[in-house]
Amino acid sequence: MKKLIAASLAALALASASAASARPITATDLATMRRLAAPTVSPDGRWAVYQLRETDLEGNRGRLDLWLLDLGRAGAEPVRIASTAEHNEHDPQFAADGRFLYYLSGASGSEQLWRVALPGGTPERVSDLGTDLAGYRLSPAGDRIAIWADRPMECADVGCANVTLPGPGHGSGRAYDEIFVRHWDVWVEPGVRSRIFTFPLVDGRPQGGGTPVARDLVGDSPSKPFGGAEEIAWSPDGRILYFTLREGGPGEPNSTNLDIFAVPADGSAAPTNLTDANDALDNLPAVSPDGRWLAYVAMARPTYEADRQVIRLRDLATGETRALTADWDRSVGSLAWAPDGRSLFVTAGDVLDTPLFRVDVPSGRVTRLTQAGTAGNVVPVRDGSVLYTLNSLQAPDDLYRLDRRGRSTRLTRVNADKLAGLDPVEVERFSFPGAGGDTVWGQIVKPAGAEGRLPVAYLVHGGPQGSFGNSWSYRWNPWLFAAPGYAAVSVDFHGSTGYGQAFTDAINRDWGGAPLEDLRLGLAAAGREDPAIDIANACALGGSYGGYMMNWIAGNWPEGFKCLVNHAGVFDLRAMSYETEELWFTEWEFGGPYFEPAAAEVMERWNPVRFVTEWRTPMLVIHGERDFRIPYSQSLAAFTALQRRNIPSRLLVFPDENHWILKPQNSIQWYREVHGWLDRWLRGEGAGQR
DSSP states (O other), X not given: OOOOOGGGGTTXXXXXXXXXXXXXOOHHHHHTXXXXXXXXXXXXXOEEEEEEEEEETTTTEEEEEEEEEETTSTTOOOEEESOOXXXXXXXXXXXXXXXXXXXXXXXXXXXXXXXXXXXXXXXXXXXXXXXXXXXXXXXXXXXXXXXXXEEETTOSSTTOTTOOOOOTTSOXXXXXXXXXXXXXTEEOOTTEXXXXXXXXXXXXXXXXXXXXXXXXXXXXXXXXXXXXXXXXXXXXXXXXXXXXXXXOSTTGGGOXXXXXXXXXXXXXXXXXXXXXXXXXXXXXXXXXXXXXXXXXXXXXXXXXXXXXXXXXXXXXXXXXXXXXXXXXXXXXXXXXXXXXXSEEEEEEOBTTBBOEEEEETTTOOEEEOOOSSEEEEEEEOTTSOEEEEEEETTEEEEEEEEOTTSOEXXXXXXXXXXXXXXXOEEEEEEEEEOGGGOEEEEEEXXXXXXXXXXXEEEXXXXXXXXXXXXXXXXXSOHHHHHTTTOEEEEEEOTTOSSSOHHHHHTTTTOTTSHHHHHHHHHHHHHHHHOXXXXXXXXXXXXXXXXXXXXXXXXXXXXXXXXXXXXXXXOOOHHHHHHHOSOHHHHHHHHTSOTTSHHHHHHHHHTOGGGGGGGOOSOEEEEEETTOTTTTTHHHHHHHHHHHHTTOOEEEEEETTOOSSOOSHHHXXXXXXXXXXXXXXXXXXXXXXXX
16 A cells, blocks of 8 residues: 655645634635636746636636746746736737737627737737637747637638628527537537638738638637647748648547648648548647657547547658657647757656656657646746646645756745635545456545544546546545545546556446446445545545446445435436437447447446436436536436435536536535535434435
């Protein structure tokens, strides 16, 4: 067994207040934590700018502002810049010459491009393009900009000057001739895609209506629903734009085949597909500082969204490619070139943490640069240092700087005041022999100094290829689950990430097999590891695949828990296979569509609906109406089963949320309902039942 107590994570957590003044963290505390993101550094390395989200609870929304940090002065304090009280300022980027900082803002009534001279200039709007802009990427040469927005495919420029768009009075119906009619949380508007347009920059302002870079390619670039600037790259001279796109058509709901294209920035030639030979994902294009190499990540297996992402290097002169990290059994989540072009800074999950690594380009040798916690938002600096964010189970993201000697310095403490008055938690890692004798890892999070035996909140992660690792979450937060006096326990069962691809793959076609065995063994191991937790007085909770597992536990481990919390869980795999918008998800996991007998056999083997007659555990069921990954009808069916069997149950539905609960007031309500359910069955009327 290996333990990691809170003291070993002290570098990531802020010092807490004295026991006399501290109090447990609340859902309101979590919802109002400041969220640091999108750091960028000026070309000379002097200034860093990041966006910071603060919460407007009354308005039930987050607000984004920009903050400036002087990297040339030790101990400098960040200052707010270019901010308006009513609007968001976000996605900062420095101009190539460093004179101006660009960003997006809705201060003019729509999302447009703005800029400000640093350190103390006056903000000015530099675009008025007739539609909300979704994102942009400045050319390293300073003479062009790429802008993307949702636009009809027939539009020849970003303003659709050549097209008369439908007005009111045409009816509200949407007609479709092929599937992928909805995605994640929106109904697809026929003929509209995320499209990239390039513009010349004159005096820092985009000129004209823009040139579409993929006029004849039907698909979204950046990809939806989560793609952004990381899918766009420029050549150093600004002549070539590289972008990621998944081509549309009848096969799109079954396709994970993102490809990387190259196109002249002026639109003088059609795009060239650089990764056409690979029918799986290719993404995250990044051009080396000297323009010789294109680095990107690639999966090997089509239709599998959780395959290992291997770094590939393409010689842009010869077209030859090689796999740089083929021998490293970790999946690369982000990459950025070091300024000297000799190495890449990358992040990857590794046994509960997501460290920062350096990958040597000539040899492929990997060196770990950070230890505990989850690193991200990596920005190499001209002097060889690197800025990055770091969070853990005990603190949200702050900005850090790693110098060339490997020494890390913390640059921000954006939640110091909010964390200072909160009771800290202890974090303990443990391992045990799981299914097949494989080593499985878990964590126990509990209030520091807690006395007596603690009831257990047993958290089951989603994905299913994911991890409840050492990271901060604004949705499923172990610290907050533990705050009322519980032990929040989690296990990275077979199918989890950070343990090699074979371990991740093990859940395929085995949803209720090895993962359930790991969860059984893991709960028992946690009880042995820490006798202060009461595994006989436990409630299990999970979302997405974790919600599926709640339905599966209800029928296959009904004696295990006093209550269950099922958020957006799969109840009937037959219906799920036809209702989900991303068909590759279920069809990869179970070997094909339900109408193929072999796949139907696998689905029915692991189908929770088959075991409803065994259900007897009280269950809280939660779902968002705008969830199209796992449609809310799955939760309605589960709740109906519970009610018809007279099992104590409660349904919570959010009409304005998707697969995740994101709005501040909704998050607070979510935790109020969940904590109330735990208290009822672990401390109230169900405390003596089993």
